[in-house]
Amino acid sequence: MNTAYNSLLDPDSLRQGAEAKLYDCVYLGKPAILKERFSKKYRHEELDKRLNFARLRAEIRGINKAQQVGVKAPAIYFVDTNRHILIMERVEGPTAKDWIESQRQRAEEEFKVQAKFGEVLGGEIAKIHLSGLIHGDLTTSNMIVKNGDPGNLHLIDFGLANSGKVIAEDKGVDLYVLERAIQATHINCEHIVDAILNGYKSVNAKQGEAVMARLIAIRLRGRKRDMVG
Amino acid sequence: MSPGVSRCYELQPDPYDYTQRRAIRICLFVDVENASELRGKLRTGEIDAALVRAELIIEPFLFLAAANKAVYQYAHNRMSTRSLAAELIYSLSPSRNISDSLNTFGVAENSRTILAAVYDDEKGSKMKKLAKQIKGRAVPLDYLKEISNFKLIRRAYKIYDPSITLDNIDEEILTRMITKECIS
Numbered sequence A: 001m002n003t004a005y006n007s008l009l010d011p012d013s014l015r016q017g018a019e020a021k022l023y024d025c026v027y028l029g030k031p032a033i034l035k036e037r038f039s040k041k042y043r044h045e046e047l048d049k050r051l052n053f054a055r056l057r058a059e060i061r062g063i064n065k066a067q068q069v070g071v072k073a074p075a076i077y078f079v080d081t082n083r084h085i086l087i088m089e090r091v092e093g094p095t096a097k098d099w100i101e102s103q104r105q106r107a108e109e110e111f112k113v114q115a116k117f118g119e120v121l122g123g124e125i126a127k128i129h130l131s132g133l134i135h136g137d138l139t140t141s142n143m144i145v146k147n148g149d150p151g152n153l154h155l156i157d158f159g160l161a162n163s164g165k166v167i168a169e170d171k172g173v174d175l176y177v178l179e180r181a182i183q184a185t186h187i188n189c190e191h192i193v194d195a196i197l198n199g200y201k202s203v204n205a206k207q208g209e210a211v212m213a214r215l216i217a218i219r220l221r222g223r224k225r226d227m228v229g
Numbered sequence B: 001m002s003p004g005v006s007r008c009y010e011l012q013p014d015p016y017d018y019t020q021r022r023a024i025r026i027c028l029f030v031d032v033e034n035a036s037e038l039r040g041k042l043r044t045g046e047i048d049a050a051l052v053r054a055e056l057i058i059e060p061f062l063f064l065a066a067a068n069k070a071v072y073q074y075a076h077n078r079m080s081t082r083s084l085a086a087e088l089i090y091s092l093s094p095s096r097n098i099s100d101s102l103n104t105f106g107v108a109e110n111s112r113t114i115l116a117a118v119y120d121d122e123k124g125s126k127m128k129k130l131a132k133q134i135k136g137r138a139v140p141l142d143y144l145k146e147i148s149n150f151k152l153i154r155r156a157y158k159i160y161d162p163s164i165t166l167d168n169i170d171e172e173i174l175t176r177m178i179t180k181e182c183i184s
Helices: A047-070 A096-103 A107-131 A166-185 A190-203 A205-221 B035-044 B059-073 B084-092 B098-105 B127-132 B143-149 B152-159 B168-176
Strands: A008-016 A020-027 A032-039 A078-079 A085-089 A143-145 A151-155 B005-009 B022-030 B048-053 B115-117 B137-138
Touching: A008 A032, A032 A047, A047 A085, A047 B168, A078 A096, A078 B059, A078 B168, A096 A107, A096 A143, A096 B152, A107 A151, A107 A166, A107 A190, A107 A205, A166 A190, A190 A205, B022 B059, B022 B127, B022 B143, B048 B084, B048 B098, B059 B084, B059 B115, B059 B168, B084 B098, B084 B115, B115 B127, B152 B168
Parallel strands: none
Antiparallel strands: A008 A020, A020 A032, A032 A085, A078 A085, A143 A151, B005 B022, B022 B115, B022 B137, B048 B115
């Protein structure tokens, strides 16, 4: 009669990045992802603790803010601040990186679909920027195309997100990092970058203009700012 | 109250630790007539259960997530309130103000629908005892979607962005209630 929902952890599903380990799990009956930021032994203990906590907080805040302005991000199911564990909704679908590469086979439609993807992505980035949130690590690996539908784009990994005092420079750098990431991972995809910028400008003209102006300057000098004067 | 109407769910205060297990039994009551009497009994401690305004719960999973958060806080000795039942109601709220949370999400004077929850009631005896005190009809949990009130939920969680609809509001609510201590 009664259904018992329980939580399961699948130990074979480990994926590890530089920052955290990811496991597939089931949380109270729903498919989920467990993200654990492990402590790094080579760092000073206190520094390690603070960095881990700061990034966990940044991630939580980033997801919160993004969802508040209607940008899709995985829902958070559980937080353990002591051990830096986050359990999040599992968004099914390929990463944008895999999705773009899989699109290559269909040469004819490719352009149209990818341009649409770019515009959606640009719009989402503009929305979070408008709310004063910088993602900090925009790459095509940090996005999931839910169920392969380019209109249903989820942003993930807000660990380096930054909010609060945000100027056009920061937004420009965010876009620049994405632009470089796309150039580095995908061949012949300049049209996607163009579509992203178009999508970005279409959300808010004023922000778009200011950021584009910065972006041109950033392209000339790179991500880091010259420290002169 | 017929058996099978209420449901028992397994909780795990620690997602890694399988040795710690707890359970929660949930039952939905409609056409409740004695809400204000129930409030009094809650206050005196005669009833040890969480009685929640069912209109504000959009799906059972949200409720379970809050319940699990409450047992987690309990297991780590970090409860903000004095009882597990109150902690559950507090966990449902996006606010860190305890009395606000209890007033908004706890049963109100004129409530007609109540979502009742008792901890560690695998056999269902506590729920049976509780049901005797509630003058109302127990219905299956599936009715929740007809009872939940989108407008009220929006107001309770202060979600006004037009792009958030019935389809994606649960994600937003979850994040808000689970992470309220971590932001600001």
